[in-house]
Amino acid sequence: MTQGAGQGPEAVRTETLRDFRVPAYIHETGPYPPSAAPGEAAGVGEEPEGYTPTQRDLPVINRGDTVQVVMDPAAVAAPQPADGPGPLYVVGDVHGYLDQLVAALQEQGLLDAAGNWSAGTARLWFLGDFTDRGPDGIGVIDLVMRLSAEAAAVGGYCKALMGNHELLLLGAKRFGDTPVNSGAGTATFQAAWLLNGGQKTDMDRLQDHHLQWMARLDAMEQVDGHLLVHSDTTAYLDYGDSIEAVNDTIRETLTRNDADECWDLFRKFTRRFAFRDEGGAEAALSLLDTYGGTRVVHGHSPIPYLLGEVGSEDGEDAAGPVVEGPHLYADGLAIAMDGGVTMAGKLLVQQLPLDS
Numbered sequence: 001m002t003q004g005a006g007q008g009p010e011a012v013r014t015e016t017l018r019d020f021r022v023p024a025y026i027h028e029t030g031p032y033p034p035s036a037a038p039g040e041a042a043g044v045g046e047e048p049e050g051y052t053p054t055q056r057d058l059p060v061i062n063r064g065d066t067v068q069v070v071m072d073p074a075a076v077a078a079p080q081p082a083d084g085p086g087p088l089y090v091v092g093d094v095h096g097y098l099d100q101l102v103a104a105l106q107e108q109g110l111l112d113a114a115g116n117w118s119a120g121t122a123r124l125w126f127l128g129d130f131t132d133r134g135p136d137g138i139g140v141i142d143l144v145m146r147l148s149a150e151a152a153a154v155g156g157y158c159k160a161l162m163g164n165h166e167l168l169l170l171g172a173k174r175f176g177d178t179p180v181n182s183g184a185g186t187a188t189f190q191a192a193w194l195l196n197g198g199q200k201t202d203m204d205r206l207q208d209h210h211l212q213w214m215a216r217l218d219a220m221e222q223v224d225g226h227l228l229v230h231s232d233t234t235a236y237l238d239y240g241d242s243i244e245a246v247n248d249t250i251r252e253t254l255t256r257n258d259a260d261e262c263w264d265l266f267r268k269f270t271r272r273f274a275f276r277d278e279g280g281a282e283a284a285l286s287l288l289d290t291y292g293g294t295r296v297v298h299g300h301s302p303i304p305y306l307l308g309e310v311g312s313e314d315g316e317d318a319a320g321p322v323v324e325g326p327h328l329y330a331d332g333l334a335i336a337m338d339g340g341v342t343m344a345g346k347l348l349v350q351q352l353p354l355d356s
Contacts, residue, residue: 086121086156088224092326092337092348093127093163093299096134096199098143100347108349115143117150117158124151125223127299128163128230133197133342137169138205145213162217162250163230163299164269168193170214170254171262173206180263189263197342215254218247220291226352227293231300232275232336234283235268236291243291272301275330284333295333297352302340303327326350 089108094101105111112118126144131137147158171189179186220229220236220243229236240246253261274283275296284296303323323345327336335354339346 086119086123088226088352089122089124090226090228090297090337090350090352091124091126092339092350093129093302093341094134094140094347095129095165095197095342096131096137096140096202097341097347098134098136098139100341101140101143104347104349108351110349111147117147117154117156119151119156121155122151123156123223124158125221125228126158126160127228127297127337128161128217129165129299129338130160130163131169131202132165132193132199135199135201137199137202138210141210141213159221160217161221161228161230162214162219164266165196166214166217167262167266167269168196169198169202169206170211171259171266172198173203173211174257175259175262178259181260182263182267187263189259189266192266216251219250220246222291222293224352225294226297226335227288227291227295229287229296229298231269231271232273232296232298232334233269233271233300234274234286235271236287238268241290246291273306275334276301276306280329281331281333284330288333295335296330297335297337299336299338301336302338302343302345303336304340304343304345306336323348326354328354 089110091101091104102111102115106113106115110117110119110122110124124147130140130144134140144158144160148160151158168189172193175189177188177190179188219239220227222228222243236246239249250265253265274280275298287296288294303326306327306329309322323339326348328334329336335352337348337350339348341347
């Protein structure tokens with residue numbers, strides 16, 4: 001069942017974003033049949049023969065403008081004494097939807113009306129995928145970077161994990177149209193980025209400090225018994241037998257700047273649905289036994305797909321998929337956090353732990 005906690009009235013979207021819809025959510029490793037409900041094994045999570053992410057015929061949004069949120073740069077309040085760490089929150093995939101992100105953070109009391117950190121010693125984790133498909137991915141990254149400084153100044157923190165779209169944007173910027181060994185013919189990061197919702201406005205505004213920030217993100221972390229990752233895949237096991245080893249290996253891979261190595265890393269982190277069907281609990285346990293924790297918390301796979309529910313392919317279904325909160329599944333061992341904002345769904349910000 002889909003779980004939700006602490007969700008108030010739905011925040012009003014700006015006029016700019018209200019009419020902004022992606023016609024269909026087809027992700028990098030699809031297709032995933034709408035009828036494939038949880039528990040119906042369909043070989044999901046395994047790549048079909050000849051798979052390459054460049055084969056996905058995704059709708060690409062062509063916009064000349066981006067959504068800007070004006071933030072008050074007023075100084076943050078002085079740190080307040082605390083007996084221990086503040087409450088823990090996680091954020092699902094944002095994909096450039098800056099207005100929805102600000103509204104969701106404000107709804108949870110993490111930002112004030114001016115968009116500044118107002119949560120004191122709270123701890124906030126973003127699960128990756130800040131850019132692509134939506135109108136203002138760079139604005140999202142700028143906000144997360146700013147909140148990191150503001151939260152740290154008052155004894156809290158705001159941190160972020162590496163998503164497959166960060167890997168994709170890094171690759172598109174670094175390698176462009178350089179052919180890579182995809183295992184299924186010629187592929188390039190640039191082509192894959194465009195086919196998977198890359199926005200020209202994001203590339204035009206991408207600066208060195210954005211690239212450095214993305215390249216240094218961790219791939220996984222464990223907090224309060226929650227193993228935080230971006231992708232619902234067991235591919236993390238290929239990169240080390242500890243959280244530190246995985247993070248170091250991925251950073252070293254990016255540092256070597258080898259196009260084929262980076263492509264293989266991106267390809268592995270587009271895999272999904274490892275915890276959804278038969279054997280899903282065992283897959284989740286394989287990560288928990290190796291890296292620690294009692295639940296895997298991930299983004300990447302939209303909850304409507306995990307539930308076998310999708311919106312209309314022509315984008316005319318105004319209601320869209322109904323997602324009110326995270327999805328607890330795999331015998332209670334996994335929590336999905338991607339509410340499907342690119343499908344006119346909900347951008348999820350959730351306090352943990354969830355009630356079982």
